[in-house]
Amino acid sequence: MVKPVILTLDDEPQVLNAVGRDLRAYFRGDYRIVSASNGKDALDALQQLKQRNAPVALFLVDQRMPQMTGVEFLTEAQKIYPDARKVLLTAYADTEAAIASINTVGLDYYLMKPWDPPEEKLYPILDDLLSDWWATTPLPFEGIRVAGALWSPTSHNVKDFLARNRIPYQWLDIEKDKEAQALVEGMFPAGGVRLPVVFFADGSSLVEPNLADLAAKAGLQTSANAPFYDMIIIGGGPSGLGAAVYGASEGLATVMIEREATGGQAGTSSRIENYLGFPKGLSGSDLATRAVAQARRLGAELLTAREVTGVRVEDPYRYVTLNDGTELGCRALVVATGVRTQKLDAPGVAELTGAGIYYGAALTEAASYRGEHIIVVGGANSAGQGAMFFSRYASKVTMLVRSTSLSKSMSQYLIDQIAGTD
Ligand SMILES: Cc1cc2nc3c(=O)[nH]c(=O)nc-3n(C[C@H](O)[C@H](O)[C@H](O)COP(=O)(O)OP(=O)(O)OC[C@H]3O[C@@H](n4cnc5c(N)ncnc54)[C@H](O)[C@@H]3O)c2cc1C
Incomplete structure (x- = not known):
């Protein structure tokens, strides 16, 4: 885990150096010491740390500074790291301000300068406060964080892409989480917030990213390593993955190209009972995880978030064009593009897709609709699986089925499961 930060702020260089030196001497093993010489720089540093989701355990701040006093800084800082x-580091003359700030900013301690010897006057006090911080503060999530809103289709697309590619992420709903809202607003000082904002562990972020950029940043392969292969497979569902496993296992130079997520339709299934x-x-x-690992282990390249937009034949070879303009050639081309989801033709559906209306998104969205009433339109297997999955979270699930009986389109095992739920 990354070391939590102790941030120290003082406008006098000698004092700042002395505090930094003493803190490093004692806390260096377990904490990162960050120093700043004015309130604005310190707040900027905190914003950057927040974007990286780095934990901040303690502020050690001088009270008397020209542009922003210590108390003024703490008032702003606690909005970012509550x-x-x-x-507060104070001189005798500042004692009153320090006492007043116990109430106004919830000050934990004020330390009189000088703090020599630190073994007596500094370390025991900070040790106490830090062990209290460890005991009461949940450790931050260290992976990808997606900050967005439930009603934002672009936020849904990003969540769905990560979930379907089995990339763990933490969802921050800016309408419910004030810290997340402040974090996102901090990215757009001139206003005009765009969602979602995806934060990565290295401190970088992407705003409203396209899927290829997101895939590359999340560590998925998005470009081929060679211009020519024995076999190219278009589509990364079970058929494409199967072809990749068999091609690569026979020693063929194989690349599979998938426009969304490996696993295809099957990857969105909450439970496959007949495999x-x-x-x-x-x-x-x-x-999908098992098939992807198997294909990769055998040597196949799997490209994600790349769409094949054109195919041409130049006997005996075949060439495909990808949506980034790249052309790849091969001896054998396997088309395993599956089927497209049938769209619901009803007024309002197109406008609300991704914002309350979803296609096969049970795995991505169920947790966001805990305790709500869910309506599932359709009466075949994927509707049945979706209804069963949502029933673990929702207060009620209603299925709208146009046929007269579920048995016309749904497998018996699912009908039995639905009949067995309350
Ligand atoms: C929710 C759900 C639950 C299911 N449960 C079961 C079950 O329990 N048992 C069962 O037997 N079947 C089940 N199915 C059906 C099963 O998933 C499909 O039959 C199977 O996925 C078909 O595999 P496929 O590889 O042929 O096609 P798909 O899974 O449709 O995969 C095709 C892939 O090709 C990609 N693609 C398409 N065009 C391009 C292009 N131009 N460039 C790049 N990529 C492209 C698509 O993005 C897609 O990922 C379920 C389906 C769903 C939706």
């Missing part, structure tokens, strides 16, 4: 412990060799069933995501 859990960090707050210590040979898995007597208790498995989730679509599990099936």
Whole structure:
């Protein structure tokens, strides 16, 4: 885990150096010491740390500074890091301001300058505050964080892409989480917030990203390593992945190109019960993870977030064009593009897709609709699986089925499961 930060702020260079030196001597093993010489720089540093989701454990701040006093700084800083412990460094003359700030900013301690010897006057006090911080503050999530809103289709697309590609992320709903809202607004000082904002562990971020940029940043392969292959496969569902496994296992130079997520439709299934060799069933995501690992281990390249937009034949070779303009050639081309989801033709659906209306998004969105009433339109297997999955989260799930009986389109095992839920 990354070391939590102790931030120290003082406008006098000698004092700042002395505090930094003493803090480093004692806390260096467990904490990162960050120093700033004015309130604005310190707040900028905090914003950057927040974007990286780096934990900040303690502020050690001088009270008397020209542009922004210590108390004024702490008032702003606690909006960004509400859990960090707050210590004011004061001269005797500032004692009153320090006492007043115990109430106004929830000051944890005020330390009189000088703090020599630190073994007596500094370390025991900070040790106490820091052990309290460790005991009461949840450790931050260290992976990808997506800050957006439930009603934003672009936020849904990003979440859905990450979930379908089995990339763990933390969802920050800016309408419910004030810290997340402040974090996002800090990215747009001139206003005009765009969603979602995706924060990465290295401190970088992407605003409203396109899927290829997101995939590349999240560590997925998006470009081929060679211009020519024995076999190119278009589509990364079960058929494409199967072809990749067999091609690569026979020693063919193989690349599979998938425009959205490996696993295809099957990857969105909450439980596949009829796949040979898995007597208790498995989730679509599990099936996709296993197939992707198998294909990669055997040497296939798997490109994600790349669409094949053109195919041309120049016997005996075939060439495909990708949506970034790249052309790749091969001896054998396998087309495994599956089927497209049938769209619901009803007024308002197009406008609200991704904002309350979703296609096969149970795995991505169920947690956001905990305790709500969900309506599932459709009466075949994917509707049945979606209804069963939502029933774990929703207060009520209603299925709208135009046919007279579920048995006309749904497998018996799913009908039995639905009949068995309350
Ligand atoms: C929710 C759900 C649950 C299901 N549950 C079950 C089940 O329990 N049991 C069962 O037997 N079946 C189930 N199915 C059906 C099963 O998933 C499909 O039959 C299977 O996925 C078909 O595999 P495929 O590889 O042929 O096509 P798909 O899975 O449709 O994959 C095709 C892939 O090609 C990609 N693609 C298309 N065009 C391009 C292009 N131009 N460039 C790049 N990529 C492209 C698509 O993005 C897609 O990922 C379920 C389906 C769904 C939606």
